[in-house]
Amino acid sequence: MKFCRASSVNEALAYLGEWGADGYLLAGSTDIMPQYNSGDVAPSALIHIEGIESLSLITINERTSIGALVSHSRLAADKEIVARHPALAKAASLVGGWQTQAVGTVGGNICNASPAADLAPPLLIADAQVTLVSTSGERQLTLDDFFAGRRQTARRSDELLTTIELEPLPNGSAEVYVKLGRRGAMDVAIVGLAVRLALGENGKIANARVAVCAVAPKPMRLPKVEAALTGLPLEAVELAAVGKTLVAAISPIDDNRATASYRKRVLPGLLQQAVCQCAEEIQK
Amino acid sequence: MTGSNAMSDEQSVPISCQVNGRNHQLNVRPEESLLSMLRERLSLKGTKEGCLEGECGACTVLVDDLPVDSCLYFAAAADGKSIRTIESLHAEEGELSPLQQAFLDHGAVQCGFCTPGFVMTLTALLEQKKAPSRTEIEAALAGNICRCTGYRQIFDAVFAVEKTE
Numbered sequence: 001m002k003f004c005r006a007s008s009v010n011e012a013l014a015y016l017g018e019w020g021a022d023g024y025l026l027a028g029s030t031d032i033m034p035q036y037n038s039g040d041v042a043p044s045a046l047i048h049i050e051g052i053e054s055l056s057l058i059t060i061n062e063r064t065s066i067g068a069l070v071s072h073s074r075l076a077a078d079k080e081i082v083a084r085h086p087a088l089a090k091a092a093s094l095v096g097g098w099q100t101q102a103v104g105t106v107g108g109n110i111c112n113a114s115p116a117a118d119l120a121p122p123l124l125i126a127d128a129q130v131t132l133v134s135t136s137g138e139r140q141l142t143l144d145d146f147f148a149g150r151r152q153t154a155r156r157s158d159e160l161l162t163t164i165e166l167e168p169l170p171n172g173s174a175e176v177y178v179k180l181g182r183r184g185a186m187d188v189a190i191v192g193l194a195v196r197l198a199l200g201e202n203g204k205i206a207n208a209r210v211a212v213c214a215v216a217p218k219p220m221r222l223p224k225v226e227a228a229l230t231g232l233p234l235e236a237v238e239l240a241a242v243g244k245t246l247v248a249a250i251s252p253i254d255d256n257r258a259t260a261s262y263r264k265r266v267l268p269g270l271l272q273q274a275v276c277q278c279a280e281e282i283q284k
Numbered sequence: 285m286t287g288s289n290a291m292s293d294e295q296s297v298p299i300s301c302q303v304n305g306r307n308h309q310l311n312v313r314p315e316e317s318l319l320s321m322l323r324e325r326l327s328l329k330g331t332k333e334g335c336l337e338g339e340c341g342a343c344t345v346l347v348d349d350l351p352v353d354s355c356l357y358f359a360a361a362a363d364g365k366s367i368r369t370i371e372s373l374h375a376e377e378g379e380l381s382p383l384q385q386a387f388l389d390h391g392a393v394q395c396g397f398c399t400p401g402f403v404m405t406l407t408a409l410l411e412q413k414k415a416p417s418r419t420e421i422e423a424a425l426a427g428n429i430c431r432c433t434g435y436r437q438i439f440d441a442v443f444a445v446e447k448t449e
Contacts, residue, residue, distance in 0.1 A: 031337075098351055185427075
């Protein structure tokens with residue numbers, strides 16, 4: 001195995017051109033090292049991109065642009081992210097421990113494409129778009145299209161994910177990320193749920209965005225649940241019917257963290273919790 | 285040892301880094317962890333190997349002042365970085381850091397295997413924040429596990445350092 005150090009996007013692309021699918025991009029390395037040690041991956045080359053400064057930026061315009069190399073610690077602490085993307089900041093603070101958050105990156109979290117990726121639901125409710133760059137040009141994909149399946153993405157082996165663009169929380173809206181784990185620290189999510197709600201003038205939910213992780217092969221938005229929430233009164237939302245829609249929209253599995261039926265039982269309660277938290281935020 | 289045949293010479297990665305204030309030029313294997321580099325090449329055995337998957341925090345060291353699990357960190361990625369291990373904390377004459385002394389005073393060490401990791405994470409925390417709250421300490425320590433269940437004494441030690449400083 002070779003260790004290649006890229007200090008610019010062009011250098012990284014050159015290495016990707018050289019190694020193709022046998023070259024693994026490496027930033028914080030918190031995901032790849034255990035996979036390498038267990039023999040799950042056997043790359044011919046590691047392409048270390050942590051030093052590419054242009055990918056470590058957070059740029060605030062109408063939309064929020066986050067470089068792929070921004071760490072979880074920075075997402076959790078950055079004032080603009082906390083204000084514009086509170087669910088994302090919260091989720092970043094719940095990924096592993098400080099040691100993981102200090103070096104683990106947002107680009108790594110989504111390129112690794114774990115079904116339980118904590119950052120995915122809050123990114124999905126912000127209509128995240130990712131930019132992929134290769135020597136033949138660049139393209140943008142919605143995060144939803146980027147996730148292709150369990151640990152699979154639409155990234156071609158010659159492409160580098162450079163930035164993630166987000167739509168910030170509008171005025172009069174609120175968003176939260178709620179996560180169920182086993183002990184409240186260092187958890188891989190049993191279920192993760194992000195909700196963004198906008199309140200209409202009539203006290204009803206004018207717009208709802210809902211995304212989940214760890215209940216399907218890939219993190220995903222739930223359009224039917226969003227439609228079912230829209231138009232409901234924000235105070236005392238009657239969630240029984242919405243809960244059924246929610247359970248019908250997911251396809252959880254049994255694994256060493258929880259059973260599928262457990263996940264189906266707890267998710268409606270988490271939605272209730274998330275909606276209540278959003279209502280409290282909006283009324284502040 | 286490493287570098288003993290042509291193949292590994294060809295693939296070895298030259299790095300330059302600072303460890304506990306001293307500059308080192310090393311040739312590391314591409315797959316070598318920072319933990320292995322510290323323990324096997326530099327004989328810094330204070331950093332412990334626990335789970336090897338980023339769950340336990342026993343191998344925590346500071347890289348550019350931030351705590352990282354050295355078992356998950358490639359040695360080659362440490363090029364240009366400043367690394368601090370538990371061996372960096374005491375003074376030349378052997379005097380312990382205030383946090384280390386507080387660990388002793390409060391019985392925050394039982395079997396001791398997790399202790400270097402805890403001390404390094406808390407050193408980073410106290411450098412960032414003079415008087416962290418209980419919640420902040422809890423959040424900082426999420427990635428450090430003590431199986432002797434000595435957490436209470438560890439918290440007592442941190443609060444004692446806050447008071448003396």
